[in-house]
Structure formats: C-alpha cells, structure tokens
Amino acid sequence: MQQLAIFDLDNTLVDRQGPLTAWISAFSERHALTDLARTHLFDAMRDRASLETFEAFCAEHKLAPTAEALWLDYSRHMARSVSCPAGVLDGLSRLRGAGWKVAVATNGGTEIQTAKATASGIVDHVDVVCISEAVGARKPETVIFEKAAAACGADLALGGWMVGDGVDTDIRGGRAAGLHTIWISGGRTWPSGDVQPDHVTTDVRQAIDLLLTTVG
Numbered sequence: 001m002q003q004l005a006i007f008d009l010d011n012t013l014v015d016r017q018g019p020l021t022a023w024i025s026a027f028s029e030r031h032a033l034t035d036l037a038r039t040h041l042f043d044a045m046r047d048r049a050s051l052e053t054f055e056a057f058c059a060e061h062k063l064a065p066t067a068e069a070l071w072l073d074y075s076r077h078m079a080r081s082v083s084c085p086a087g088v089l090d091g092l093s094r095l096r097g098a099g100w101k102v103a104v105a106t107n108g109g110t111e112i113q114t115a116k117a118t119a120s121g122i123v124d125h126v127d128v129v130c131i132s133e134a135v136g137a138r139k140p141e142t143v144i145f146e147k148a149a150a151a152c153g154a155d156l157a158l159g160g161w162m163v164g165d166g167v168d169t170d171i172r173g174g175r176a177a178g179l180h181t182i183w184i185s186g187g188r189t190w191p192s193g194d195v196q197p198d199h200v201t202t203d204v205r206q207a208i209d210l211l212l213t214t215v216g
C-alpha cells in the first residue's frame with residue numbers, strides 16, 4: 001500500500017476543545033450570559049464555528065458587539081491558543097523521513113484553519129494542509145481526500161491511511177474514500193454500526209507510532 005497518511009486537524013493534531021471552552025467562558029462572563037445561553041453557544045460552536053454562527057447568536061441574544069468583531073476576536077484567540085505537542089510534530093517529521101506523504105484534511109474556514117496550522121507549526125511538518133473552504137469539498141466527501149492526496153503527489157486510488165477523531169467525517173468518510181483508518185478515541189467508545197475503524201488509539205501520537213512501526 002502507498003505510504004500516504006492524512007490527518008484531521010481539530011482535536012486530532014491540535015486540541016480545539018480547550019481553547020474553545022476558555023474563549024466561551026471569558027466571553028460569557030464579559031457579556032453576563034445566562035447558563036442557558038452559554039450552553040447554546042457551546043452547542044453551536046462544538047464542531048465548528050464561522051461568522052454565521054456569531055450572526056445567529058448575536059441576533060438571538062441582542063448582543064452589542066457585531067458578529068464580525070466577535071468572529072475576529074475568536075479567530076485570533078484560537079490562532080494564539082492552539083498548539084501541537086512537540087512529540088506529535090516530531091512524529092510527523094519521522095513519518096516524512098520514512099518516506100510517507102503526509103497531509104492534513106480539515107473542515108473549516110481557510111483563514112482560521114491556516115492560522116491554526118501555521119501557529120502550531122504543523123505546516124512545517126506536513127506536505128500539505130487541505131482546507132474544505134479552499135477546495136470546495138468537506139469531509140466526509142471523497143473529493144477532499146482525493147485533493148489532499150493529489151496535493152502531496154499521491155494517488156487516492158492507491159490507498160493510504162486516514163487518522164482522525166471524527167466518526168463520520170474522518171472514519172466513515174475515509175473508509176468510503178478507500179482509505180484504512182485510525183480513530184482517535186480520546187477515551188470514547190466506538191459507536192456500534194456498519195463501519196469499524198481498522199485501529200483505535202487514544203491519541204495521535206500512538207497513531208503515528210502505529211503507522212511507523214506496524215503498518216509502514
């Protein structure tokens with residue numbers, strides 16, 4: 001099989017949950033949000049956030065700041081706050097050193113995902129960062145996996161691996177695109193259903209070790 005590894009970004013290579021929770025806490029205090037409004041905001045931003053998320057929230061809760069100002073503040077906070085552990089960056093480099101093509105495929109806005117991948121140092125340790133808004137396709141669509149593979153000189157038809165925490169986006173999507181999969185469980189249990197990941201690891205460091213030592 002071709003040595004191609006495609007990684008998800010949020011909550012796989014970088015922790016999105018921690019910085020997101022911190023931003024919502026500070027924001028909720030600043031605007032004296034009720035517990036219900038705070039929960040509502042967290043639910044709206046759980047998987048991804050965009051300018052439209054803030055437009056809807058500001059309209060419903062009659063907040064003074066504009067949605068644009070909040071989106072900018074949130075984007076800057078996330079770019080400043082996300083980080084990738086040195087051991088993971090090193091693992092990505094070791095994969096490339098061992099001959100793997102390494103891509104990131106992430107759903108989200110071009111500007112914020114690029115800022116996160118750059119600030120965390122990930123761009124310097126992979127062949128390509130493929131962002132849904134930029135390529136016009138979102139996981140689980142096969143097209144985004146095709147584009148990620150092609151952008152690092154690989155051919156999706158020759159197979160490879162998808163590594164991520166998303167059940168539908170990364171694992172079901174990766175499998176449908178013909179890839180083997182490693183699910184980053186973070187301690188969760190795989191939901192029962194038709195598709196099973198090929199491997200389950202607690203974190204991405206273990207997944208990289210698995211690729212380097214077992215299947216590479």
Ligand SMILES: [Mg+2]
Binds near residue numbers: 009010011012165
């Ligand atoms: Mg994810």
